[in-house]
Amino acid sequence: xxxxxxxxxxxxDGTPFMHxxxxxxxxxxxxxIMYFFMATAIPFYLVxxxxxxxxxxxxxxxxxxxxPLWSFFSVCYNHLVFGAVVIDKFAxxxxxxxxxxxxxxxxxxxxxxxxxxxxxxxxxxxxxxxxGFSFNSPKRxxxxxFAGEAADVMASRRDTFxxxxxxxxxxxxxxxxxxxxxxxxxxxxxxxxxxxxxxxxTRNVRLPFMGVxxxxxxxxxxxxxxxxVPAISVFVMKEGIxxxxxxxxxxxxxxxxxxxxxxxxxSCYAGDLEGMMRKYPSQWFNFYEFWG
Amino acid sequence: MEELKNELKQKIINVLNLVDLxxxxxxxxxxxxxDNGLGLDSIDALELILLxxxxxxxxxxxxSAGKAIFQSVNVMxxxxxxxxxx
Numbered sequence: 001x002x003x004x005x006x007x008x009x010x011x012x013d014g015t016p017f018m019h020x021x022x023x024x025x026x027x028x029x030x031x032x033i034m035y036f037f038m039a040t041a042i043p044f045y046l047v048x049x050x051x052x053x054x055x056x057x058x059x060x061x062x063x064x065x066x067x068p069l070w071s072f073f074s075v076c077y078n079h080l081v082f083g084a085v086v087i088d089k090f091a092x093x094x095x096x097x098x099x100x101x102x103x104x105x106x107x108x109x110x111x112x113x114x115x116x117x118x119x120x121x122x123x124x125x126x127x128x129x130x131x132g133f134s135f136n137s138p139k140r141x142x143x144x145x146f147a148g149e150a151a152d153v154m155a156s157r158r159d160t161f162x163x164x165x166x167x168x169x170x171x172x173x174x175x176x177x178x179x180x181x182x183x184x185x186x187x188x189x190x191x192x193x194x195x196x197x198x199x200x201x202t203r204n205v206r207l208p209f210m211g212v213x214x215x216x217x218x219x220x221x222x223x224x225x226x227x228x229v230p231a232i233s234v235f236v237m238k239e240g241i242x243x244x245x246x247x248x249x250x251x252x253x254x255x256x257x258x259x260x261x262x263x264x265x266x267s268c269y270a271g272d273l274e275g276m277m278r279k280y281p282s283q284w285f286n287f288y289e290f291w292g
Numbered sequence: 293m294e295e296l297k298n299e300l301k302q303k304i305i306n307v308l309n310l311v312d313l314x315x316x317x318x319x320x321x322x323x324x325x326x327d328n329g330l331g332l333d334s335i336d337a338l339e340l341i342l343l344x345x346x347x348x349x350x351x352x353x354x355x356s357a358g359k360a361i362f363q364s365v366n367v368m369x370x371x372x373x374x375x376x377x378x
Contacts, residue, residue, distance in 0.1 A: 175325060175337040175362070176355035182341050183353045201333040222335050226342055 026094035038083040052287035063210040085127045093156040100134045104248040117185035119224040119231040121195035126237040132166040141166045142184045143192040193220040205266040221265035235276045297369045320366045349377030
């Protein structure tokens, strides 16, 4: 166990006016045009968001083993895909929908039809928010989100997701989010938490990930293990302009003690995440030095 | 009440695995969360929620009430005394 500073929160860039303008433009313009405008901003991000650029460059160079030039072009493509994913989020706020194909759908169908709650573990890869529109969940999905997100983005999320039975639960210093999540699970609902970001608790598990040890949070796995409910990982990966594929995996673990079970679950999740990054290397959106 | 407070302190130490502490080290009024007290975090909060449920039959549903209950051992013990079903 060790402490780790939260280095990057994943907050949406831009001012409230820009967000509102983006939603308005998404209502009237086709995605292809929006992507084109977005692509013109990428060189500025590459130059002025140097830390983000370097961290993704290191990811391609060291974790994916690509050469310097290939890594540079991979970073450019990664930023392009990330920009497209952000546009897609705002397009969802504007009422547009995407074609999704769910792999291992029987897993989520079984969990959603059961009386028991469960934990859904998301990641900062692909476009997890699309999952909120895709499951037509009869159970309420309680999604733990960074409290520092822009107010207008949060309001758009709340409005858009409320119709899809998704509730936003901001992380709070007074721990009230834990009461909300534990109570939701007790009521047979779903708790959705990121498994690749350490926030709200400094406790983590250090695991081999893509060849080198990295820290993963205990939180989502401790919640499932303590409450005795199943956990699944969810990866929503972009495969075309209006097309996503959702990958679902059961997070299983052996072990005797609670800490062994939590570590086993985190290890299972890290394995699934690694497999996903081998399939979709350009959709890694942790813009900080994940491996320290 | 003193007996309940000591029992609660021992349970907190056990469930949170605070191996360096004894019940005597935990002050009745010290805040459980934050830097000035025991410095517990969200995973500890979850353990305390489950402790209240399993050992005292108290299901904490309301987030705003819950955070008030976990202010200190004193407040927790007082709440347990009034609301326990076990």
